[in-house]
Amino acid sequence: MTKKHFRAFAAHIADLRRTAKEHSNMEGEATLVYDQAQACENMVMEIAKEFNQKFDKERFRNACQPKG
Numbered sequence: 511m512t513k514k515h516f517r518a519f520a521a522h523i524a525d526l527r528r529t530a531k532e533h534s535n536m537e538g539e540a541t542l543v544y545d546q547a548q549a550c551e552n553m554v555m556e557i558a559k560e561f562n563q564k565f566d567k568e569r570f571r572n573a574c575q576p577k578g
Contacts, residue, residue: 511561519554520573523547528576547574 526547533539551574558565 511558516554516558516570517573519550520570523550523554523574524576526550527574531576 526543530540530543530547533543551571555565555567555570558570559567
């Protein structure tokens with residue numbers, strides 16, 4: 511996988527987290543979306559480590575946070 515793929519994954523996860531914040535007043539909705547974002551982040555990091563032992567988890571985690 512390329513850096514472009516990881517940027518796309520991170521953008522998708524950040525969008526999920528942004529959606530969770532937007533729906534924080536809806537009972538259960540925010541938690542569900544946040545859990546999905548966390549599961550996606552964990553899955554990408556697991557697979558990335560298999561392909562690249564030097565994969566920077568912290569950098570990817572930071573990229574998965576909503577901006578702004």
